[in-house]
Amino acid sequence: MARKDERIAIIGGGFSGLVIGDGLQRKGYKNVTIFEKETRLGGKLHSIFYRGKSYELGAIFGLPTYSHLDNLMKRLGIKVDGPKLSRTNYNSDGQKVMPIAKEELGGFLEEMDRLPKVLSKYKSLESASIKGLEPSLMVPFSEWCDMHDFKVLKTIYLHYFTIFGLGDIDEVPALYVLRIMSYEHLMCFMKIPQFYTWKEGTSTLADHLGQGIKDIRLGQGVKDISKSALGSLQLETQYEVLEFDKLIITAPLDQFSHLGFWEEDIRECLRSIKYQDFNVYAFIVDKVPKGCGCILDNLDPNRKGHIIIWDSRWNQPSGEGMVTLYAYNPPKDSRKPPLDYLKDDLARLGIKSARLYQAKAWKHCPYVDTQTLQNGFYDKMEASQGRNNIYFAGEVMSMLSIENTIWYANDLLDRFF
Ligand SMILES: Cc1cc2nc3c(=O)[nH]c(=O)nc-3n(C[C@H](O)[C@H](O)[C@H](O)COP(=O)(O)OP(=O)(O)OC[C@H]3O[C@@H](n4cnc5c(N)ncnc54)[C@H](O)[C@@H]3O)c2cc1C
Secondary structure, eight states, X not given: OOOTTOEEEEEOOBHHHHHHHXXXXXXXXXXXXXXXXXXXXXXXXXXXXXXXXXXXXXXXXXXXXXXXXXXXXHHHTOOOOSXXXXXXXXXXXXXXXXXXXXXXXXXXXXXXXXXXXXXXXXXXXXSSSOOXXXXXXXXXXXXXXXXXXXXXXXXXXXXXXXXXXXOOTTTSBHHHHHHHTOHHHHHHHHTOOOOBOOTTOTHHHHHHHHHTOSEEEETOOEEEEEXXXXXXXXXXXXXXXXXXXXXXXXXXXXXXXXXXXXOHHHHHHHHTOEEEEEEEEEEEESSOOOSEEEEGGGGSGGXXXXXXXXXXXXXXXXXXXXXXXXXXXXXXXXXXXXXXXXXXXXXHTTOOSOEEEEEEEEEEEEEOOHHHHHTTHHHHHHHTTTGGGEEEOSHHHHOSSHHHHHHHHXXXXXXXX
């Protein structure tokens, strides 16, 4: 029987940490503390304001198929009240293009017909935590598509996956692509639904949860974790050392690979986590481009550094306003400064004298490669849940998206608390 007076620490005040903190309190745990290294809550839910309107440096939207998000919003009384999103595809010369050519439409319909049957074989996609991962989900997504003769779907997925900074499908294992963009979400996304957005931005979600959590320590990053002689866990921040009975880590896990008490295989797992270098830039421009535009040519790995998407979010009046741009880091050997890539691209779109308002470089979409999956990454991580009274959550466990974050957080609470 769980003791409700246990002292439980959560590292990370992003959405995972907040959902878990809120869930623990609702289960009756009295001593829950969240440590967040930044002075704001929300992590990758990161809305900023300009002339009274919200813009996003992190997550942008939810989908109507996000049922866990729906339940959470209903419970917290949050309404979908943000701007309507649209999407137009362009080539690098700024001309509108179709995501798939007309002659590919027949093949596309046939593949979409086959997809649910193929996916139904993968039982590991059906639960929040990954058990018994099928070997064919461990290979890079493009190889998985070739295996199932999905030619057009490969392009469709490339567009929807790589556009959001989730990486190169020739490298990222199929597991990640198919969990982030399940059949249900893909179908919904393609219809360009009424995306879920919020007037005050995605930070609304974090703020609502944060208001109900009693003990949040902002600006207090956890630097070290050790065990006391009596077995409790000691968390060291830049200010003090505090004792807890249990710990849930939702912050990027690789930063804790050095801890002395991990078994060697867990240390190896934590060291093997990789990220995408994906950046969001909020520019003030003299002429705001309309809507949300994707530059499909720039998805080519050789075009890294160029604008992949822009989003003007609100129907802004003509004249000066804000646009957010999304781009991977330029190639490491490039001498051209990252901002020059973006300003040149903006100039090609007819926008001059852009000035940077805010930017954020993300360690985006954590994943492990094929080899690490084959070495049993998720089996090892899940088997070690609760060992040393430490639990793992957050993006590499849940796989990125607002929806998956809630799904995994709730599942962890059901399994262990
Ligand atoms: C640019 C971008 C666009 C996205 N778009 C979408 C979208 O449109 N729809 C969608 O569903 N999802 C989207 N996502 C993904 C979604 O935002 C994330 O999957 C989700 O918010 C992750 O929450 P998290 O709490 O697991 O991780 P994070 O948000 O990364 O939270 C981790 C927290 O831990 C803190 N931390 C780190 N180290 C320490 C430490 N040592 N001590 C204390 N605290 C620490 C961090 O500061 C951070 O607040 C997007 C993400 C990005 C970056």
